[in-house]
Every structure is written in C-alpha cells, then in structure tokens.
Amino acid sequence: MTNARLSRRELVRLAGAGGALLLLAACGGGAAPSAAPPSSAPASKPPAPATSGSARASAKSAASAAASASAKPAGSAAASAASAGDAQLYEAAKKEGKVVWWTAYYAQSAADAAAAAFKAKYPGVEIEYIRQTAQVVYQRLTQDLKANVKELDVFSSTDFSHYPTLKKQGVLMPYKPAGVSVLPKDLQQLDADDAFQLGSLGFVVINYNTNKVKDPPKKWTDLLDSRWKDQVTLGHPGFSGFVGNWVVAMVQKYQWDYFQKLAKNNPKIGRSINDTVADEVSGEREVGAGPDNLSLEEKSKGNPIDIMFPEDEAVLIVSPVAIMKDAPHPNAAKLFENFLYSTEYSQAMVKTFNFPLNPAVKPANGKGLNDIKYTRVSPEAQEKGIPEAIQKWREIFNV
Amino acid sequence: MAAVTARAEPRPGLARRFEASILLWAAAAGVLGFLVLVPLAWLFYASLQARGTGELTVANYVEVFSRRIYLQPIVSSLELALAVALIAMVVGAVIAWLVARSDMPGRGLMRSLILGAFTTPPFLGAVAWIFLAAPNSGWLNKAWVAMTGAPRGPISIFSFGGAIFVMAIYSVPYTFTFVSGALELMSSEIEDAAASLGAGAWRTTFQVTLPLAMPAVVSGFIMSFLEALALFGVPAFLLIPARQPVVTTQLYLFFQNPLRVELAAAYAMPLLLVTMAFLYLQRRLIGRKRFTTITGKGGLKRLVKLGRWRWPALGLCLLLPLLSIALPYGALLATSLSRAWGKGPVPGNLTLYWYQWALFVNKPTQVAISHSLWYSAAAATIAMIVAVLVAYVVQRKLLPAAEVLGFVAMAPFVVPGIVLAIGFFSAYAHPPILLYGTAGILIAAFATRFLPIAYSNASSIIRAVNPELENAARTLGCGRLGSLWEVTLPLLKRGILAGWLLVFIPALRELSSAVFLFTPRTTVMTTVIFDLSDAGNYEAVSTLGIVMMLFTFTVVVVAYRVFGRDFTVQRQAA
Numbered sequence: 026m027t028n029a030r031l032s033r034r035e036l037v038r039l040a041g042a043g044g045a046l047l048l049l050a051a052c053g054g055g056a057a058p059s060a061a062p063p064s065s066a067p068a069s070k071p072p073a074p075a076t077s078g079s080a081r082a083s084a085k086s087a088a089s090a091a092a093s094a095s096a097k098p099a100g101s102a103a104a105s106a107a108s109a110g111d112a113q114l115y116e117a118a119k120k121e122g123k124v125v126w127w128t129a130y131y132a133q134s135a136a137d138a139a140a141a142a143f144k145a146k147y148p149g150v151e152i153e154y155i156r157q158t159a160q161v162v163y164q165r166l167t168q169d170l171k172a173n174v175k176e177l178d179v180f181s182s183t184d185f186s187h188y189p190t191l192k193k194q195g196v197l198m199p200y201k202p203a204g205v206s207v208l209p210k211d212l213q214q215l216d217a218d219d220a221f222q223l224g225s226l227g228f229v230v231i232n233y234n235t236n237k238v239k240d241p242p243k244k245w246t247d248l249l250d251s252r253w254k255d256q257v258t259l260g261h262p263g264f265s266g267f268v269g270n271w272v273v274a275m276v277q278k279y280q281w282d283y284f285q286k287l288a289k290n291n292p293k294i295g296r297s298i299n300d301t302v303a304d305e306v307s308g309e310r311e312v313g314a315g316p317d318n319l320s321l322e323e324k325s326k327g328n329p330i331d332i333m334f335p336e337d338e339a340v341l342i343v344s345p346v347a348i349m350k351d352a353p354h355p356n357a358a359k360l361f362e363n364f365l366y367s368t369e370y371s372q373a374m375v376k377t378f379n380f381p382l383n384p385a386v387k388p389a390n391g392k393g394l395n396d397i398k399y400t401r402v403s404p405e406a407q408e409k410g411i412p413e414a415i416q417k418w419r420e421i422f423n424v
Numbered sequence: 425m426a427a428v429t430a431r432a433e434p435r436p437g438l439a440r441r442f443e444a445s446i447l448l449w450a451a452a453a454g455v456l457g458f459l460v461l462v463p464l465a466w467l468f469y470a471s472l473q474a475r476g477t478g479e480l481t482v483a484n485y486v487e488v489f490s491r492r493i494y495l496q497p498i499v500s501s502l503e504l505a506l507a508v509a510l511i512a513m514v515v516g517a518v519i520a521w522l523v524a525r526s527d528m529p530g531r532g533l534m535r536s537l538i539l540g541a542f543t544t545p546p547f548l549g550a551v552a553w554i555f556l557a558a559p560n561s562g563w564l565n566k567a568w569v570a571m572t573g574a575p576r577g578p579i580s581i582f583s584f585g586g587a588i589f590v591m592a593i594y595s596v597p598y599t600f601t602f603v604s605g606a607l608e609l610m611s612s613e614i615e616d617a618a619a620s621l622g623a624g625a626w627r628t629t630f631q632v633t634l635p636l637a638m639p640a641v642v643s644g645f646i647m648s649f650l651e652a653l654a655l656f657g658v659p660a661f662l663l664i665p666a667r668q669p670v671v672t673t674q675l676y677l678f679f680q681n682p683l684r685v686e687l688a689a690a691y692a693m694p695l696l697l698v699t700m701a702f703l704y705l706q707r708r709l710i711g712r713k714r715f716t717t718i719t720g721k722g723g724l725k726r727l728v729k730l731g732r733w734r735w736p737a738l739g740l741c742l743l744l745p746l747l748s749i750a751l752p753y754g755a756l757l758a759t760s761l762s763r764a765w766g767k768g769p770v771p772g773n774l775t776l777y778w779y780q781w782a783l784f785v786n787k788p789t790q791v792a793i794s795h796s797l798w799y800s801a802a803a804a805t806i807a808m809i810v811a812v813l814v815a816y817v818v819q820r821k822l823l824p825a826a827e828v829l830g831f832v833a834m835a836p837f838v839v840p841g842i843v844l845a846i847g848f849f850s851a852y853a854h855p856p857i858l859l860y861g862t863a864g865i866l867i868a869a870f871a872t873r874f875l876p877i878a879y880s881n882a883s884s885i886i887r888a889v890n891p892e893l894e895n896a897a898r899t900l901g902c903g904r905l906g907s908l909w910e911v912t913l914p915l916l917k918r919g920i921l922a923g924w925l926l927v928f929i930p931a932l933r934e935l936s937s938a939v940f941l942f943t944p945r946t947t948v949m950t951t952v953i954f955d956l957s958d959a960g961n962y963e964a965v966s967t968l969g970i971v972m973m974l975f976t977f978t979v980v981v982v983a984y985r986v987f988g989r990d991f992t993v994q995r996q997a998a
Contacts, residue, residue, distance in 0.1 A: 132959040158958065160680045161939065168849055261664065263677045293582075293665050299960040306766035306960075309561040319960055327773075328766035415677075419493055424667045 110203050111363060115147055117356035123151035124357035127166070128181035129159035130225040130344055131318060132299075135377035142373040143364055150357055158297075159184040159266050170196060175351045178358035181224050183344040184266045186408045191347065192220040198348040200359055204366030207383050209394060215345055224346025224365060226380040228339045228399065229271040229298065232315035234305040236329040242312055244337045245275060249286045257292035258304040258313035261424070263415045264296035267342055271298075271314055272418065273402050273410035274340045281417060288421050305330050321378040321389050334392065338400040445905040449822050452813035453829055459810070459872040460832050463847030470846075471689035484690035494674065494691070500663075501653055501671040502698075504588060509649035511592040516599025516648075517634070517641055519741050523600075524607035525633065527727040528737045536981070537745035539925075542597035543976050544748070545933035545950055547657025548969045550581075550590050551957060552752030554661065555759060557581035563755065582665040590662065591652050593748040598651070598926075599644030602881065605922050606640035607633070609888055612726040625728055639887060643880045646702050650876070653695065654841060656936040657954070671695070672936070675843060685846065692843040753970065760966035778967040789952060789968060793975055796949040799863055800931035803870035804878075807927045808920060810871075811878035812886075816908060819886045833879040836872045841936030845869055849941060863946050866938060870931040877926050885919035886912070925980065932976050 118124070128136055136156040143152050155162065159182045166177060182188070191197050197220040205213050205222055212223050231248070233241045242248055248257055260268035275283050293310050295301065301313035302320050306328045317339075320332045346365060348358040364370055371381030378389045387393065402410070474481045488494050519538070523531045556564050557579045565577020580586065614636065618628045634641070656672040663670055671691070678688035730737055758769040760778050767773045782789050811833065817823055818830045836844060848869045852859040859865035889912055897907035913920070935950040942951055949972045956964045 132961070133955060134961075155943070157955070263680050294667070296660060296664060297958050297960075299958060303960045303962060306764075307555075307558065307561040308766070309558050323764075323766070323960070327764040330766070422667060424664055424669050 111360065114356055114360045114363065115150070118147065118354070118360045119149040121150075121354040121357045123153055124178045124354050124361045125176055125352075126152060126154040126179040126181065126361060127162040127177055128154060128156055129162055129183045130181050131227075131377065131379050132156070132322070134322075135318070135374065135379050138373040138377050139370060142369045143361060146364065146367070146369050147360065150360065152361070159187070163187050166191075170194070175349070175353055177349050178352040178354050179346060179348055179361050181344065181346045183225070183227075183342065185343065185345060185404045186411070188216070188221045188345045188347060189404065189408070192216065192218070196350050197221060198350045198352065198355065198358075200348055200362065202359065202363040202366060204363050207366055207385070209384075212343065215343070221345040221347035222362065223343060223382065225342075225344040226382065226394075227267070227342045227344070228317040228334070228380065228397070229267055229274075229314055229342065230317050230320070230339045231312065231333045231335050232301060232305060232320040232330060233312045233333065234308055234310075234329055235331050237308065237311050241331075241333050242335075243333065244335050245314075246279070246283075246337065248312065248314075249283070249290065251290070253312055254290045256311040257287070257290050258301045258310035258315075259292045259294055260298040260300055260314075261294055261296050262411060262418050265298045266411075267298040267316060268314075269411040269414060270342055270402050270407060271340045272414045273406060274338075274400055276410065276414065277402070277406070278337070278400075281421075284418070284421050292422075294422055294424055302330065318377070318379045325378065332390075334397050334399075336398065338398050341399040341401045343401060445903065445908075446822075448813065448905065449817045452810055452817065453823065455810050456814055456829060456832055456875075459868060459875065460836055463844060463851045463872070464835065466851045467689050467692065467843060467847040470686055471693055473686050475684065475686055484686045485693075488687050488691045489694075497669040497671050497674045498694075500584075500668055504584070504591070504659075504670060505649045505652035507588045508591045508595055508652040509645050511588070512595040512599045512648040513641060513645040515592070515744065516596045516644055517603050517637075519596070519744065520600045520603035520607060521629065521634070522737055522741060524604040525610075525725075525728055526730050526737070528730060528734055528741070530738050530741075534738075534741050534745075537742075537749060538597050538600050539929075539980060540973070540977055541594060541745065541748040542601075542929050543932065543973055543980060544594060544752075545657065545935060545953075545969075546591060546594040546655060547661060547935060548756070548933075548953065548965075549594055549748065549752050550587075550658045550661040551962070551965060551969075552755045553581050553586070553590055555755040556751055557586070582662055584663070584666060584668055587658055587662045587666070587668075590658055591655060593744065595648040595651060596744060596748075598647050598877075599641070601922055601926060602640040602644035602647070602884070603637055605881070605919055606637045606884060606888065608725070608918070609885070610636060610725065615726075629728070639884050642706055643884055646706060647877055647880060649702070653698070654936070656841065688843060688846070753973070756966040756969050759962055760970055762963060765962050765966075778963050779971070782964070782967045782971050788947060789971075792947045792949050792952045793972065795863070795946060796932055796972070797976070797979060799867050799870060799946075799948065800928050802863075802867045803874070803931045804924045804928035806867070807871040807875050807878040808882070808924050811875060811882040811923065812913075812916075812920065815879055815882035815886050816912075819883065820891065822904070830879070830883070834876045836875055841873055841934065841938075844873055845937035845939070845941050848872070848937075866941050866946055866948070869937045869941055870934060871927075873934065873937055874927040874930050877930070878923050881919065881923035881926055885916050885923075889915055929976070929980065932972075 126140075128139075130136070133156045136154060140152045140154055144150075157165075162180070163182055163184065166180060168174075169176065180187075180191075188197070199219045200222075201219045202222065208223060212226075215221055215223055231242055231245070242250070242253070247253075262269035262272045272284075292313075293304060295304070298314075298316050299319050301310075301315035302323055304310040305313060305315070305320075306323055308329075315332070317332055320330055323330050324332075346362060348355065348362060352358045366382055368383050368385055371383035371386035374381045375386055375389050380388055384393065471484055472480045472482065474483060519534065522528045523534050528534075554562070556562050557577075559565060559576065559580040559582065562577060562579070562581065565579060568574065568577045581590070610633070615628050615632060618632045623631065654672065656676060659670045659673050660676070664673060675688050675691060678684045678691065759765045761775065762769050762773050763775045763777060764773060814829050814833050818826045823829070848865060851857075852865055852868070859868065893911050893915070894904075894907040897911045898904065902910060933950060935954055938948050938951050939954065942948060949968070953965055953968050953972070956968065
C-alpha cells in the first residue's frame with residue numbers, strides 16, 4: 026500500500042542523506058585548501074592575489090625562517106652578479122607573495138619539477154601555475170585581455186607567433202634579465218625591444234621503436250624509403266606547434282615534394298607530436314618525427330624507444346617567455362624569468378629530459394647545442410608558413 | 425441541486441485570479457534565458473565579426489560554407505551521428521524492453537552494468553579500445569595473429585566503423601534509460617486489453633507496448649544523434665588517424681593556430697538548424713497522439729514470461745557490457761598496473777606505483793575528483809529544476825508561446841561543447857555577471873549543456889501524466905502550484921531521479937566544454953585525464969580512468985539505492 030504523504034517526507038530526509046553522502050565523498054576525495062566550495066564561488070571575484078597570497082606566504086614564512094633566504098652560491102661571475110640583483114627582486118617578490126605562470130612548454134611533470142625548483146630556491150614566494158597546450162593558454166589570455174582581467178604574470182607559449190601579436194597589442198613588459206647572458210649569442214635577444222626572451226628549447230628529431238628497428242633512419246629523407254611503408258607516425262600541424270614548425274622546416278629544405286612522397290608511405294597522423302611517442306612505445310608504428318624530451322623520458326621508464334638526431338638537421342623549437350605589462354606580481358615575475366636561466370632550473374629540466382637553457386648543465390643524452398646539427402625556422406617564416414602548411418597538409422593527407 | 429448552487433462561490437475578481445505560480449513560471453523562463461540565450465547570442469555576434477577588426481560581416485559564413493574541405497566534415501558528422509543513433513536506439517530499446525517488462529534473469533545486474541557504461545567518458549573508452557584493437561599493436565589483433573597465424577589482425581579501430589562502434593556502445597545507456605523509464609510506468613492493463621482481444625505476446629509488444637513508448641524511443645534517438653554530433657574526444661582519437669575529419673575536430677582546428685574564433689562560430693550556427701529540423705520531426709511524429717499511461721485509475725505492471733528464451737536473452741544482453749565495460753576496463757587495468765606500458769602487463773613490469781601516485785601523492789588528482797562530483801551534482805540539480813518547471817509550463821501551456829521555451833531548452837545540445845564554452849566565456853567573463861575563474865561558470869556550462877536531456881526526460885514523463893489528476897486536485901481547492909507539488913511530482917519521482925542522473929553522469933564525463941572554462945582552482949577529472957593523454961602518459965591515464973570510474977560509480981549506486989528503495993516496491997492491485 027502506498028502512502029504518498031509519508032514518502033514525500035522520507036524523500037526530503039533521503040535527499041539530506043544523499044547530500045551528506047556526496048559531501049563525505051567530496052571531503053574523502055581530499056579537498057586541498059585551495060579548492061574553493063562552489064557556494065562561495067559567486068561571491069569571490071577573479072583571484073584577489075594579496076589576500077590569498079599573503080595568507081599562504083605567512084604560513085610558509087614560519088617554515089622558511091629556519092632556511093636561509095638567499096640563493097645557493099653559484100660559481101661563475103654571471104651567476105653572482107645575477108644573485109646580487111636577485112636579492113633585491115627576491116625581497117620585493119616576497120612582499121608580493123606569489124607568481125602566476127601559464128606554460129605550454131613541456132609535460133605536467135616537468136612543469137611540476139620547475140615549480141618545485143623555484144620554490145626550493147626562493148622560499149616565501151608561492152607559484153601558481155597551469156600547464157596546458159599553447160592554444161588553450163593563449164585563448165585564455167586573449168579572453169582575459171578582452172575582459173580586462175589581470176591575473177597572469179608570466180606567459181610561456183610554444184607558439185612563437187603569439188608573442189609579436191601580444192607585443193603589438195602593447196600588453197608585454199620589456200625586461201632583460203641578467204641571466205640571459207649565459208645563452209648562446211644568437212638566442213640572447215629574440216626581440217629587439219626585449220618584449221620577450223628565450224623560455225624553452227626543444228628538438229624535433231627522428232624517434233623509433235627499439236624492439237623492431239635495429240637500423241634507424243639517419244636522415245629525414247630516409248623516412249621516404251619504401252622500407253617504412255605503413256610504419257611512419259606523425260603529428261598534425263594544425264594541432265601542434267612543434268609539428269607545424271617541422272613541416273615548415275621540411276618545406277624549406279625539400280619543398281612540398283617531400284610530403285607528396287611521404288604520403289605514399291601511408292603515415293599515421295595523430296594530433297600532438299607526443300602521439301608519435303605513444304605509437305612507437307606501443308609498437309603500432311616503428312619510426313616518426315617526434316619530440317626529444319618525451320621520447321627520452323619514456324626511454325628512461327624502460328619503454329622500447331630511442332631518438333636519433335638527423336644528419337640533415339634536427340629542427341630546433343625556440344619558445345619565448347614574456348611578462349605581462351599589467352602583471353599583478355611584477356617583481357615575482359621578473360624573479361621567475363631570471364630563474365629560467367639558473368642552474369637549478371636547468372637541472373630540473375634535465376631530470377625531466379628537457380633541454381637545459383644554462384650551458385653549465387649537461388643535457389640528458391650528453392649532446393649540447395654545439396654538438397647537434399640543427400636548423401631553426403625564423404618567426405616570420407613560421408607566421409606565414411604554418412597556416413599555409415595546414416592548408417596544403419589538408420590537401421595531401423585529407424585531414 | 426439547490427444545495428450545490430447555494431454553496432457555489434461568486435466568481436473571484438481579477439486580482440484573486442492571478443496565480444502566484446505565474447511568477448515561478450516566469451522565473452524559470454528567465455533562468456532558461458540566462459543559461460541558453462545569452463551565450464548563444466554572443467556566439468551569433470561573434471560569427472558576424474570580421475577577424476581582428478570586429479566589424480560586422482557575413483564573410484565568415486561565405487568562407488566556411490563554400491569550401492569542400494569544410495563541407496565534407498559536416499556530411500561525415502551527419503552520417504556518423506545517424507549510424508550511432510540508429511544502433512543505440514535499436515539496441516537500447518530491445519534491452520530496455522527485456523529489462524523493464526520481461527522476466528529475464530539478471531535484470532538488476534543489467535541495470536548496474538548499463539549505469540557503469542554510462543559513467544564512462546567515451547574518449548576513455550576510445551583510448552581503451554585503441555589498446556585492444558589498434559591494427560598492429562591491439563591486443564585482440566595480436567591474440568588473433570598468435571592463434572591463427574594470419575599476418576595481421578582483422579580489426580582496426582582507426583576507422584569510421586570503429587568510431588561508430590565506440591560511440592554507440594556508450595550511447596546505448598541514453599536510449600535505454602529513456603525507453604525503460606517509459607516502460608516502467610506503463611501498467612499492464614493495456615496489454616491485457618490487447619490479449620483479451622486475441623493478440624499474442626509478440627503482436628502486443630510491437631503493436632501496443634512499443635508504440636506507446638514511441639516518445640521515449642524517439643527522444644532517445646534524438647539525444648544519441650545530437651550527442652554523437654557534438655562529441656570531440658572520440659573523433660580526435662580515432663577519426664584523425666582514419667583521415668576522416670568531422671565537425672568537432674574541424675572546430676577544434678579553428679581554435680588552434682591560427683586562431684579563427686569567428687569561423688568556428690559561423691561553422692556552428694547551422695547546427696542549430698539541425699536541432700530545429702529534428703524537433704519539428706519529433707512533433708510531427710508524436711504530436712497529436714495520446715501517450716498518457718498514468719491515469720486516475722490504478723494499475724499493475726506484470727512481466728512478460730519469456731519461457732525458454734530467458735537465459736539466451738540474458739546472454740544477448742550481456743554482450744553489450746562485455747564490449748563497453750569488461751574489455752575496455754580490463755585493458756585500462758592492465759595498463760595501469762604496468763610501470764612501462766609499452767612492455768605490456770608481464771611479470772617484472774607490474775606495479776601499484778601509479779595507484780599510489782594518483783590517490784596519495786598527486787594532490788591535483790584528489791582536488792579534481794572532488795570538484796567533478798560537486799560541479800556535476802550542482803549542475804544536475806539546477807538543470808532538473810529548470811527542466812521540470814519549463815516542461816510543465818510547455819505541456820500545460822501556462823505561458824503564451826510556451827512552445828518557444830521548449831525550443832530554447834533544446835537548443836544547447838546541438839552546439840558542440842567547445843563552442844558553447846566559448847559563448848559562455850564571452851558572455852560571463854565581464855561585469856555585470858562575472859563568473860569566470862569560479863566554479864559557477866563550469867556549473868552553468870554543464871547545466872546548459874545537458875539541459876536538453878533533462879528537458880526531454882522531464883517532458884516525456886510529464887506527458888505521461890494525464891492532466892485529469894491535477895484537475896481533480898484543483899477542483900478540491902489546490903492551486904496550480906500545489907497540485908504540481910502534491911500530485912504530479914510524487915508520481916514522477918523515479919523519472920526525476922533518472923533525469924537527475926542523466927545530467928549528473930554526462931556532466932562527470934564532460935570534456936569539451938570543461939577544457940576552455942577551467943582554471944587551476946577549478947580543475948575536473950576529465951581535463952586532468954585528457955592532459956595526461958596528450959602528454960603520452962598512458963599509465964597515468966588508465967589509472968585515473970579506473971579511479972574515477974570507481975569513485976563515481978560508487979556515488980551513483982549509493983544515490984540510486986537511497987532514492988530507489990521507495991520505488992522498487994510494486995504497487996499491488998487492491
């Protein structure tokens with residue numbers, strides 16, 4: 026027999042029980058202090074840096090009181106000059122409390138390592154960061170700019186073309202960190218007005234499955250050999266800045282003929298350049314044009330993959346870094362940009378198989394910039410070449 | 425007679441005839457506008473803006489619809505969606521009938537398994553099926569090669585058929601829920617009437633039962649179709665290697681380098697025409713026929729006896745969970761237990777490291793899990809409240825031009841998640857309503873994204889309730905609102921719960937809109953998983969996929985048990 030009145034009261038009680046269960050589940054999920062409950066969300070405006078930053082900074086300062094505040098002693102003159110200027114910046118940064126950094130340079134693990142190294146070197150300055158693909162962070166930044174939301178301090182994209190555009194809009198702060206002098210001469214001044222500097226280096230190389238391939242291709246043109254039919258894997262220039270760069274470089278060397286011939290080998294086309302690594306690790310395909318950093322990281326895990334720097338030049342991907350003109354924490358931002366040229370950062374990079382910026386630190390596989398034959402696509406060539414490349418790619422590969 | 429006349433009250437004046445409930449209907453319509461119309465309006469505005477300058481122009485539409493490379497994906501998308509919807513509709517309806525109206529054994533088990541499939545994000549299923557059925561490295565193919573000595577395995581998941589397959593197996597839960605919801609509420613007396621006129625069991629099913637469930641079947645088809653049109657993850661993983669671009673992958677390309685938001689907005693607009701066409705079709709098919717099955721007279725649901733077909737039927741039904749749960753999660757489990765997934769799940773490579781990492785070491789994961797649960801629950805609640813109110817207004821025609829509200833409620837689903845997210849962002853990233861950076865914008869986006877399902881569900885269950893019940897209450901003095909609360913809603917409890925889950929679960933597995941709206945403080949599970957897959961870390965992807973599924977499935981089962989206990993008791997004939 027049904028009793029509508031009773032079951033409705035029970036319904037309300039059960040709703041409460043269900044809500045409590047959800048609450049338990051949410052709390053059991055281990056909500057970190059930074060997770061704001063949805064009910065309070067509408068009340069808060071986009072991040073109020075002062076309040077939250079200082080709250081965390083004061084919590085941290087108790088712990089860091091024991092540790093000495095200054096940077097680790099560095100050997101070279103450049104480093105000690107940098108650390109002198111550093112100390113001033115550091116004090117100012119501590120007052121600001123944190124730096125907000127958006128990066129597309131590398132995988133999440135490398136971003137985590139970079140952030141940890143920064144916190145270790147500069148206790149008292151928090152770092153809030155997102156790792157996302159270049160287009161996503163750029164899209165978010167453009168929307169922020171349109172909405173006049175000022176939350177970002179340091180912008181690290183792998184798409185070079187973002188920076189001249191932002192510079193033209195007048196939203197970048199010109200800044201030349203002292204540490205830039207450790208870099209090779211041709212990479213010291215990416216922009217005549219110092220609106221942006223070098224932030225990251227990576228290579229597109231030939232990667233291959235070590236179980237199936239005993240005699241890997243040594244040149245890009247070797248990939249055209251019919252021996253590799255149905256065994257090549259590539260990313261897509263529309264989805265990946267690295268692949269776009271690589272395509273433009275190949276077209277500069279060998280014209281579109283290269284890709285007409287490559288199409289005959291029926292390559293598997295993914296999205297990110299990292300898809301080549303997944304394909305080779307699983308054995309789905311045997312060779313491809315892939316990123317040095319992820320390939321080496323997978324190799325270190327024990328996966329059957331390795332890289333080959335091609336004789337007809339690996340493609341060097343230069344990614345800039347810039348500070349926003351209206352950054353809410355300008356001193357912390359400058360401190361962070363300086364940090365990118367330090368040995369601590371480069372060590373964190375090498376541990377995660379990324380290319381170190383500081384020449385004092387040896388890369389993971391031992392080959393420094395001077396030992397590698399590489400080519401670099403100029404920003405102008407990228408800006409014009411990549412959209413064109415995507416169209417032609419579409420015509421050749423239908424996707 | 426005289427006594428009745430004497431008791432009749434004078435007709436109340438205009439002020440008293442104004443029902444307070446009108447305010448509620450107006451408020452519901454207002455919220456609907458906020459959730460749906462504002463972002464879509466911004467989207468439309470964006471589609472008319474010239475690149476960079478912002479001045480108004482139709483050049484975007486011209487560019488996007490005059491080139492073969494942009495028209496071809498539209499055709500592919502429509503073919504894909506049609507195939508997926510047809511398969512999901514047929515399979516879903518068959519299983520729904522077997523579970524809701526026959527005496528097949530293991531009906532409860534089937535329900536749980538279908539719920540499990542529903543909890544799975546389709547792109548996670550796609551990743552798992554790549555492990556299983558990639559042409560060279562897929563485990564099923566390798567097993568085939570080992571057993572038969574053939575040079576290659578027979579299946580390639582990187583194909584149009586592969587994408588249809590993966591989308592369909594995760595779309596069946598939609599159609600199943602819609603159809604079984606309708607079949608549950610049907611009392612057997614209609615079938616008894618058919619039997620008493622001489623119809624056999626099969627004839628009754630095809631000529632009486634299923635046609636009565638027609639609105640649910642058609643709604644399920646439409647939902648599957650529109651979801652298949654809007655999915656991004658599965659085409660990204662399976663159709664790009666298959667060299668078959670579709671609308672969502674093309675839209676994503678418009679947001680890559682070079683960024684062409686205005687082209688994306690223009691490209692998305694005509695999809696709204698598709699919704700209109702489908703809604704019109706739905707109206708023509710079921711518009712004027714009567715589908716009420718809950719009436720003022722009592723009824724009993726009796727199960728159809730299958731006889732010796734009981735166990736074969738179960739075997740047939742279990743095929744679906746085998747393909748959508750057992751095999752894929754087995755693959756994910758195996759990968760999650762590997763230290764280096766390229767070496768396979770062999771001794772020496774087995775480890776619990778990734779589970780340790782996900783559950784105890786990696787704080788961002790824990791935060792993302794709790795966010796996912798909270799935001800989805802909030803979105804489902806908002807969506808259901810708005811949907812029930814709006815569906816009620818539409819079905820009972822309480823406001824002028826009520827049907828327009830119905831169309832507005834359905835509009836968001838055909839706009840791909842990515843594009844809706846951009847519309848949301850453009851609309852709510854500045855005063856007067858500043859939601860960006862908070863959980864609010866994600867919740868609002870999820871609620872809007874799945875409002876059509878909630879509305880469709882609410883609409884079909886309200887349609888099943890004959891107005892005579894509420895009218896009876898009103899003649900006894902209850903207001904319109906009172907009769908809704910005291911009479912209609914209790915009858916619809918189970919349907920409303922089903923609708924809530926129909927929004928909660930897809931919100932949990934939603935990726936395409938979350939990717940553009942989240943910030944470090946508001947990450948969710950799907951964005952974390954997708955990021956890791958983009959970085960090639962498939963061990964972590966598999967581990968997080970399994971953790972997420974266990975968590976959400978537990979929550980859902982608990983909620984279902986707690987709410988469902990009332991309703992598993994069948995009403996017995998007096």
